[in-house]
Amino acid sequence: MITLKNVVKTYDDKTVLKDLSVDFPDGKTTVILGPSGSGKSTLLRSLDLLVRPESGTIDFGDISLDYSKPVSKKQSFDIRKKTSMVFQNWNLFPNLTVLQNVTTAPITVLKRPKKQTEQEARQYLAQVGLAEYADRYPSQLSGGQQQRVSICRAVAMNPEYVLLDEPTSALDPELETQVLLILEDLSKMGQSMILVTHNMEFARSVADKIIFVEDGDILFDGTPDEFFNHPTTRIKDFLSGITFNDTEK
Template structure:
């Protein structure tokens, strides 16, 4: 009999057979994938394909009717209808950066970064403050610590959102189209921070239409359409030599929209 596989050899993320329905629309129809620690998984696909629903299921913001998610040592079976405590444990494994920033307008930049560790994780104030200032420096915004979100550009607000997510010390970073609400000239500053995080070994699942970013940073790309993973593989395969006609059509529309 062979030795059991060590726990450390398992992928950090395991997603199996996710099904999610909104009314008559089954937006996920059996999505599954794995992601190793320190890897970047990019989800691409047309609007309505289920990308964001997958991301929100990883974070417990959506509750699928079927399937399972494991992040690190926290596993959630959705068919058994997990309670709030189980969903909170799952949510504690990841942190999400939203496309619409979602910063608290009445708090300073520093307070926005500190609020999760202080209120949810109940960590000491001075420890959190020191770490938050370091994270703001890391995303190039240390000088903005005492300003309010409305005083920042969209790209700066999104970088605050990244610092806020990092402050939670998650196992997994989730990005939901983080550049889609930005003016084109501000996209690069956010993607540069994300690229740095990938280089530092953060495990990331990213929903994006930024194909050049996916090509340069992703370890695997999943193309979703109609609630299923229609194609998956390394960026060089999926983005350069896709096997499915639907993938080729989608990429042509993204890369050559005219």
């Protein structure tokens, strides 16, 4: 389990995370929801130190970190070994093949044997329907295919938690569905995931836990049933706005 306590993050004069405390259970999918600018991505990125809050603590069970104190390279490395991030815009290395994109970090960072790592990578690619693309370059793939590769790259690190920041926001609906099906399979396999998304149907189907963030505060922390079927007035308004925007598209 990941536990955050009393986390505060500011940008200039704006407090983005306000003394925030929350748990992310192991083996479950936690979905972070909220309006734009609410602090969702900042919260997610605090988990692997892409964002450094000014105060508060993070506890991974065997690793604890006080954000207000200097972080050593070893502490940073130990935290990031436990997590793997998937971004909105897949961020693949354009000069590397698909296979190399998936295997480079496990081989160079984690010092895993090359042959075994490549075999595992090919298995991951096969699972997402990209076995025949292993020797192609990112420019030869569609956006949906590239995002599937980035998910394989994340999973290849064998992280305790896969972190996903709006992984389908740059995709059209058909490609989005392809990627969401992959994530749903990962969830069913018990891969711990923490996901920021605007896709309410996906959140409803895949989440074990939902966190609703607004203005740096957690306004809801509970089950999908509670969130969608017994919403507060604020959550009703949020869901109505999401539905209207989807209809307008």
